Amino acid sequence: MLPLFLTAAALTIALALAETRNLQLMSWNICGSQDEDWGCAKFGTTADKIGVVKYHVEENFVNAALLQEICENDLTALVDGLGSGWSAAFRPYQWSQDGVLSNNKCGNGRTDRIGTAIVVHAGYTAAQLYNTTQPWRGQNRPFHCVTATWWGTRLCVVHLTPAHGNTNPDNYDWEYADDQMKEIKAVVDGYPKVAFGGDFNVQPPYFAGNQRAWLWPSGFYSTGPGVAGYSDCDQGLDRDTHDGGYKIDFVFSKMEKRWCAVGASAYSDHHVLIYSLAITV
Template sequence: MRKLAGLMAAALLAALVPASAARAAEPKNLQVMSWNMCGSQNPSWGCATHGGPQDKINVVKYHVETNFVQAALLQEVCENDLTALMSQLGSGWSKAFQPYQYSSDGVRRNNTCGGTRTDRIGTAIVIKAGLADARAYEIEQSWTGQARPFHCATATYWGARLCNVHLSPKGNNPDHPDWDYADDQMTDIAAIVAGYPTLVMGGDFNVSPPDKPGNARAWVWRDGPYNAGYRECDQEGDVRDGRPTIGDPVTGTKIDYIFSTETKRWCAVGDSAYSDHNVVIYSVAVA
């Protein structure tokens, strides 16, 4: 009888312990890479001197194997090269692809890789351990000029929404080269991602950080992710700047970013001979 009473008392005590006192789940580390691969074979894209498809594939594989990258946000990737990358990464990896399109008075056509190749070129989200709900979203684009997609997919193992960004540079519309679309694009993106509790968003923003001295386009960040409370990979304290990701390592500028809602573990920026952009890797602890 005493044993039964003791068990009942223990059960009652356990019932009185608040749920918040239960041991919290260990966070899951997630390494996300963003890289503009400069994969076009079209001479006007300026990628001819940056190696071939396998060179670029090897860069992604290197960071997967060496820096434990589990997701990649890729820009300017040719579709056939993406297929080759997936076959070399092996089982357990999934992809979502969206093409670049050129708009002529609102009529869009897909961009191709160029040269002798007719496969499309675009942006991709590559994820290990499950990809779900891949979706492209319409954001502001110039009526005439290059249209760059914005899309997201869920990394199911982490329960995190990953989004790939490639904003328009100033002068994107040849009919109105003084018009800037990046501010409206950031406003649209902010509305889309606002509902995602766990977010990693990165890519080629085609604009310098708001706190970079002399940045005449700093105003386009008004509704950008810095002001929405997201932490950027290379951000130190409250200074919204970071290491160059394009051009000279000292005098160049940062235009590639990764933002997240999650706790920062580390950030890496690495150059490559196989693109005019550096690789950015953000390691976060997903609660």
Template sequence: MKPFGTLIGTLRRPAGALGVLALLLGAVIAAPPAGAVASPAAAPTGGAAAAVAAEPKNLQVMSWNMCDIPRWNCADTGTSAQKAGVVKHHIDNTWVHAVLLQEVCENTLATLMTELGPGWGTAFHPYRWSQNGVKHDSPCVEGKPERAGTAIIVKGGIQDARTYPTTQPWTGLQAPFHCATAPYWDNIRLCNVHASWLGINPDHPTWDYRDDQFAEIKAVVDQFPRTVFGGDFNAKSPDAPNNPHAWVWPQGLYSQGPGTEGYQECDQTGTSRTGRPTHDSGVKIDYIFSSETRRWCAVADTAYSDHHVMIESVAVG
């Protein structure tokens, strides 16, 4: 396994265009995949670099659970600097413009933002531990002030960053659901998800919060004219084989193909609501959904987390 991951993407196109294109990106790449353009017929004669210049509003969104909190079974997944390096690598080499991070420590985020420079904006919201309704921010290290949370990072800055309430355990870890507008990218609304896992409430380990959370997330994103939302959903795909928890996915969230209700997922093919594994356990639990036209989708494993990197390119201009 390479430190930054072997990025293998599958280009999803409308009927009548190319069906599938495998993209294998190495550690250093001088230009984006030549096939990653809106239409082969529309590609300029100048090659891949000219194609990028002709399409300045193709937005690449990356989602990654960094596993940056050592006490959350992440002690053997690399340093914070190495994890920040994965994000920086994909920004520099896979042309990522927006990042949705889960399980990130504040200091890691601060280091990354310093490296990216003033042209980038970020919104951070902490995880909170609730003990019978009494809440406190969840630290990266017990007894230290540095908080653990999720973050949205966008090239060109952000506006109107806010959290939205979702059903959370009375006792247990509470994760934020938050969104921010990317004004440069045609005011698309980007949202970061980290859903509760089954058993998150130690007092009621059989209680499942995901169905309520997914329905509430759908109700929020349905209000936005244009949106990309993704993250760690802690749920297998609804069409995954032998999935007893497919019922947690509400009707109209996960599209069942062109012309159907819902949002197309980065890695789905046709009507199938599933995709490649995004976790070292061999299951898909990470997703990127969008209201916009999908150009390509890529999944990359990495030595620095138990979750894989997901990147989706969507046409926003």
């Protein structure tokens, strides 16, 4: 057993070596498909959308971004435009035809894939796609994560199945988001430092009149200090994140919050979220 004075000295050294690093984590559904069925054609060009991300990197010091509905070639152009030190992990959306999967394409003559991405400065490791419950016949949306090297923090991008539409043509009224959120929670609960977000396609559980509030599993959404779960970036203000006048985009973490920004963009029907976190490394 070490003498008490050595134990205290070791503690002092450990505290001295601890460092707080700020992470500005952006989430945005960029509505990047060129396929007219996706309804994104009116929301500007690829260059416009790339410009929004670059603006927030330069003006709001964004260090990482969780992006939904981004075409693979556009992601390459974004990373190249951001310059040295940036990299990205991409996973495509897939259509399941009775369990046979095919990648969604960007559309309008483009054959590159469309999906979700995690863009990180200063490198990442351990990129992983996690299995979540998806329609047997219908649109499948990925859930994946990386570890941002500089912050030692797990970052994950979310895009949940919406209530209806082309979710599952065989079973129009089936819900998938409840199972998906339970599976996501099981993954993120395994990391002491984690932040995750994206397009959840469901409003907060405490919103009056939210008939899908039951989808949120216990211990997922912390509704206040001392309440188990993850805190949303804009919790309390609950500003709209979609042009339709509702909040369906979130960024969650249990780490120390510095500030949160929410802003509409002319180049998507979804708004930009930036969650600034203070991370001890």
